[in-house]
Amino acid sequence: MIESIAEVYDKLKLHYPPQRWWPGESQFEVMVGAVLTQNTAWRNVEKALDGLRSAGCLSLERIHQLLAADLALLIRPAGYYNLKARRLHNLCHFLLANGGVDVLGEWPTEQLRRGLLGINGVGPETADDILLYAFRREVFVVDTYTQRLFSRIGITAGRHDYEALRRRVEREISGGAPEFAQFHALIVEHAKMICRKSPLCNECPLQLECRHGVAIASSTH
DNA sequence: ACCCAGGGTCATA
DNA sequence: TATGACCATGGG
Known part of the structure; x- marks a missing residue:
């Protein structure tokens, strides 16, 4: 027992x-993956990430600029694409409104967690994925x-x-x-x-x- | 033809 | 507070 x-x-x-888990080129890519993998098999997320990458759109600024409809098209293999396009936009808005990824990296863990949970579309697990794998905070998912x-x-x-x-x-x-x-x-x-x-x-x-x-x-x- | 995947939100009771 | 509907593609 x-x-x-x-x-x-x-x-x-x-x-x-x-x-070896959650390989990502950047912190931002990890965050995008965290949203895309919601109730979704990781292999489908990889296809969506590849789609974004080959379109040159795997960056905070580019995703922020994209129309929701175009973003949805790029992440289609990940499922729930209309929903997730909105959630990615919400995430980008949060990141930009608070000075970007590097500035957020200075925030205390609890404050950052509350901030992430305030994003519509980011629940407990997604927030903790981001805290642990993108920001390397001492948080268990x-x-x-x-x-x-x-x-x-x-x-x-x-x-x-x-x-x-x-x-x-x-x-x-x-x-x-x-x-x-x-x-x-x-x-x-x-x-x-x-x-x-x-x-x-x-x-x-x-x-x-x-x-x-x-x-x-x-x-x- | 079914089941489910590295969830979360919103409307109801 | 606790269910239920909804979101949607792709592989087993």
Whole structure:
């Protein structure tokens, strides 16, 4: 039986290679990816990012200038393109209205987090993606995989409670931003593995999320 | 033909 | 506070 969050991290590190996660040419590209990947497979996000790049539009100024309709066309493979075009514009507006990415880099983490959450289209996970992977702040990202995993193991009582879980991981895992990033990446890697290869509890690689013989890979299984 | 993916907002009750 | 509808493409 798994008892602590640190124990989960240790097991994941033992069974999977170190993950290189969220490669991006710039902080801004990471932020764009964070919006585009909302409820969307990453491979589709890559297509959209490539589209923006090859159009020479993967920059704060260019996206800000684009008409929503044109932007939507460029990010079409990422899905929800009309919605996400608006959200990207909202993000750009926030960045420009506050002096740009470098100036925001000087903000304290809590202030920056509140600012990001104030953007229409940026919720808790997207904000924390940006804080951790674009600004390298000591913030852990709680995504649906994380919630499902911890809920199954019995670490959480199965409640949503995003903030509580985030704080708890940040308190129990030491090492700061690099460790938070690695932990999050390993959770996603693990989720992909069990989803494809071992949907059943008894076959899962780590015997990690086993509980009452129920599959964890998908809530609908 | 279905299921779901590295969510978030808004309208209802 | 808590559900439900909605957004939409692409791969399994």
